[in-house]
Amino acid sequence: MPVLSKIDKFSNFPEWYHDILRDADIVDIRYPVKGMIVWRPYGLKALRLAQGILIRLLEETGHQEAYFPTFIPESVFSKEKDFLEGFGGETFVVEGTMSKKFNERLLVRPTSETVMYYMWNLWIKGRKDLPLKMYQMVNVFRYETKMTHPILRVREIMGFIEAHTAHATMQEAEEQIKEAISIYKQFFDSLLLPYFIVKTPPWDTFAGAEYNYDFVTAAPDGKGLELGSVINLGQRFAKAFDLRFLDSDGQYKFVYQTCYGVSERVLGAVIAVHGDERGLFFPPVVAPIQVVIVPIFREGEEDVVDYARKVLKVLKESGVRAHLDLDTEHSPGWKYYYWELKGVPTRVEIGRRETSSNTVTIVRRDNLEKKTVPLEKLVDTLKETWLQIETHLKSRALDYLKKLTIIPHRQPQTEKGLIVAAWDGTKACAERLEQVYGKNVLGEIVESPIELPPLSEFENLCEKQPDRYALLGVTY
Numbered sequence: 001m002p003v004l005s006k007i008d009k010f011s012n013f014p015e016w017y018h019d020i021l022r023d024a025d026i027v028d029i030r031y032p033v034k035g036m037i038v039w040r041p042y043g044l045k046a047l048r049l050a051q052g053i054l055i056r057l058l059e060e061t062g063h064q065e066a067y068f069p070t071f072i073p074e075s076v077f078s079k080e081k082d083f084l085e086g087f088g089g090e091t092f093v094v095e096g097t098m099s100k101k102f103n104e105r106l107l108v109r110p111t112s113e114t115v116m117y118y119m120w121n122l123w124i125k126g127r128k129d130l131p132l133k134m135y136q137m138v139n140v141f142r143y144e145t146k147m148t149h150p151i152l153r154v155r156e157i158m159g160f161i162e163a164h165t166a167h168a169t170m171q172e173a174e175e176q177i178k179e180a181i182s183i184y185k186q187f188f189d190s191l192l193l194p195y196f197i198v199k200t201p202p203w204d205t206f207a208g209a210e211y212n213y214d215f216v217t218a219a220p221d222g223k224g225l226e227l228g229s230v231i232n233l234g235q236r237f238a239k240a241f242d243l244r245f246l247d248s249d250g251q252y253k254f255v256y257q258t259c260y261g262v263s264e265r266v267l268g269a270v271i272a273v274h275g276d277e278r279g280l281f282f283p284p285v286v287a288p289i290q291v292v293i294v295p296i297f298r299e300g301e302e303d304v305v306d307y308a309r310k311v312l313k314v315l316k317e318s319g320v321r322a323h324l325d326l327d328t329e330h331s332p333g334w335k336y337y338y339w340e341l342k343g344v345p346t347r348v349e350i351g352r353r354e355t356s357s358n359t360v361t362i363v364r365r366d367n368l369e370k371k372t373v374p375l376e377k378l379v380d381t382l383k384e385t386w387l388q389i390e391t392h393l394k395s396r397a398l399d400y401l402k403k404l405t406i407i408p409h410r411q412p413q414t415e416k417g418l419i420v421a422a423w424d425g426t427k428a429c430a431e432r433l434e435q436v437y438g439k440n441v442l443g444e445i446v447e448s449p450i451e452l453p454p455l456s457e458f459e460n461l462c463e464k465q466p467d468r469y470a471l472l473g474v475t476y
Contacts (some may be wrong), residue, residue, distance in 0.1 A: 006277050013221035018150070020271060024280045024342050026235070027150055034147040035155030042342070045288035047267045051137065053190050053285065054161055054262060057183045063133045063163055068115045070139070071106040080240040086207020090143040106139045110137045113208070113233075113259065114325040117166055117241040124255060126169055126246045129174070129416055132255075135163035152225065152476045153266035159264035166243065173232060173256035177213075180230045180260045184215055187262070191270055192283050192394040193217055194401045195227055196418070198443030198471050203427060210234035216377040216442060216471065218404040219272045222416035225444060227266055233257040265476075273397050280343025281365060283393055284386040291315055291322045291382060292339045293382035296332050296343045296351035298440060307355040311375065341366055345389050346382060358399070366392050370425055400449050408437070409458055418473040420445065422458035422466035431464035432468065436461060 009016040011056050021027050026043030039047070055065075071094060078084045092108040095101060109115060115135070124132065140157045150152055163180070167173045181197070188195055195215045206212045210230035220302055237243070238254040244331045249255050267286075274281040283288050297304035297462060308324055316324035323344075325335050332349075347363040354360055354372070362381060365388055373381045385472065405415040419437050423429055430441040443454070445468070455466050 002283055006094050007271070008277060009220040009275060013219060014149075016220075016420045017272060018274075020275055020280055021150055026271070027031060027393055029346075033155075033270075035144060035153075036178045037150050037156075038459075039158070040282075042288055043267075045269075046282060046286050047264055049286040049288065050191065050267055051159060051161060051271070053258075054187045055135075055185075055187055056137050058161075058163060061133075061161050061179060061183060063165075065136060066134045067136050067138070067320045068112055068119065070109055072109055072115045074105045076109055076118050079105045080237055081112065081210045082236070083113065086382060092141050092142050092143060098409035106384045107314075109138075109214075110140055110142045110202070112136065112138070112140070112162055113164070113237055113260070114241075117237050117243060117257075119447035120243055121167060121241050124166060124243055124245050127248055128164060129253065129257065130214075130245060131172060132167045133163070133167040133176075134165075137159060143388060149476055151271075152219075152265055157263045160261060161263075162259060162261035166238075166244065166257050166260045168247065168253070168255065173234075173258050176229055176393045177232055180258065181213060182229050183264070184230065184260070188215060188266075190283075190285055192390060192395075192397055193227065193269055195267075195272055195450040196445055196449065196471055199426075199446050200443040201427070201430060201441060204441075206231045208236050208240075210236070213446065214365075216473070217269055217273065217473075218418050219269075220400070222414075222473075223417070224418055224471075224475040225265065225269050225272070226336075226475060227269055228260065228262040230260040231258060233259060273400065273457070275435070276392055276427045277341070279341030281393065282343040282345060283390060285347050285390075287343060289319065289339075289342070289344045290320055290386070291346050291392055292335075292344045293322060293324045293348045293350060294332055294335050294339075295324075295326070296349060301352065304333065304350060304352060304355045306351045311350060311360055311378070314346070314375065314378060315382075320379065320382065323374065335362075346385055348378075398449060405450060407453065410453065418471055420448075420452060421470045421472060422455050422460060422462070423468050423470035424464040424466045425468055426461040426462065426464065429464070429466075432461050433470060433472060437472050437473055442471045442475070445469040445471050 007016040026042045028038040029039050032103045087110045087443050091110045094106040144153055144155055165176050166316050195217045198214050200212050210232045214229050219225050237255045238283040241253045244252045261286045293308050295304050295308040302351050312322055312324045345365045349361040359372050360378050361370055363370050408419045
């Protein structure tokens with residue numbers, strides 16, 4: 001096993017992050033196309049577990065899964081002018097095969113509005129067809145001009161869960177925005193990630209949209225991480241794709257639309273926020289292995305091994321993701337270090353004492369606290385332990401975000417972190433804030449995980465009296 005150096009993620013996040021991804025078998029970045037990575041089984045399992053949570057939340061709220069093609073004819077892609085301008089520069093183009101040229105260029109989807117809405121034009125006829133709520137989990141491709149970072153900023157987004165909806169009225173679309181925000185809050189809360197919700201300024205809104213909300217957290221180096229977006233598309237795409245329905249009053253009307261998406265970046269955020277100097281630290285809900293069993297035995301002590309197998313059977317029958325480490329080449333101490341590096345939240349140690357007393361010793365990943373319990377209480381004790389670990393991770397993550405959130409009049413300004421400032425909502429003031437603080441205005445804070453001081457305490461850098469908070473930062 002590669003030896004992970006004891007790097008402090010706050011002082012050298014890039015090196016810490018790349019070491020973690022490599023040594024914990026999350027991804028391999030050696031594929032010879034920039035911005036495209038290979039997911040190893042352990043990392044992909046964690047991603048699929050996280051995605052499963054979001055898919056369940058979407059299904060529970062009436063979203064249905066569909067699938068739409070990867071290639072989009074240029075004539076379809078260009079129907080919405082702002083969208084074309086917003087994504088045209090980062091969209092890959094297929095002009096033919098190695099020996100043939102197509103009659104029309106095909107664009108590789110950077111996101112799926114255009115390909116979906118082309119088909120919705122064929123499906124939406126009357127009010128009975130609304131609301132339409134669909135999602136898909138697909139690969140999308142973007143030629144990122146920023147520096148790529150594994151999982152956090154890539155050119156092939158392989159786990160994009162995007163939802164799209166159509167509604168009869170503006171009010172219904174607004175209600176859908178609220179539902180989407182609620183879904184994402186539940187999702188990110190389940191991953192124990194603290195976040196700001198910001199409404200992006202009009203000049204930085206998703207191409208073709210009326211407005212959008214972003215969920216933003218901070219990486220250990222103080223850069224912002226966008227976790228997901230919730231977007232009100234209004235009727236702009238509906239008019240571009242002629243998405244009309246026959247209403248109950250006999251009139252044809254354009255639908256109102258929303259969309260929202262989350263990529264595998266969310267797992268990068270889990271790794272960045274919860275990991276430490278010992279390696280990964282997966283919350284139990286997304287840990288590929290929730291419990292590793294490490295038997296401590298000498299040659300000939302087969303009864304210890306047999307008992308360990310019995311414990312494994314008990315755990316698996318209870319639905320626990322467990323692994324029995326029977327490696328004979330390494331010491332128990334080496335194994336402890338290895339499974340901590342992999343982020344396994346709990347360890348079960350079994351030696352001669354546990355075997356003879358029909359007990360197990362549970363060890364927590366966070367504080368290394370040990371507890372010996374009867375085998376029949378193992379599963380219940382593990383569930384209690386996981387709740388305690390989740391409380392610890394949530395609290396620690398919030399403390400980290402507080403330290404990485406700069407409120408200039410209360411603390412010395414540093415280059416590292418997100419900045420909260422008073423804002424009047426104008427572009428002129430946003431430009432002033434960006435000039436003073438050297439970071440971009442990400443949006444108006446509509447929900448904060450930390451208590452913010454009254455606006456009256458902030459320095460006023462605007463011409464008008466500020467009436468809202470701005471979040472500023474440099475993002476991945």
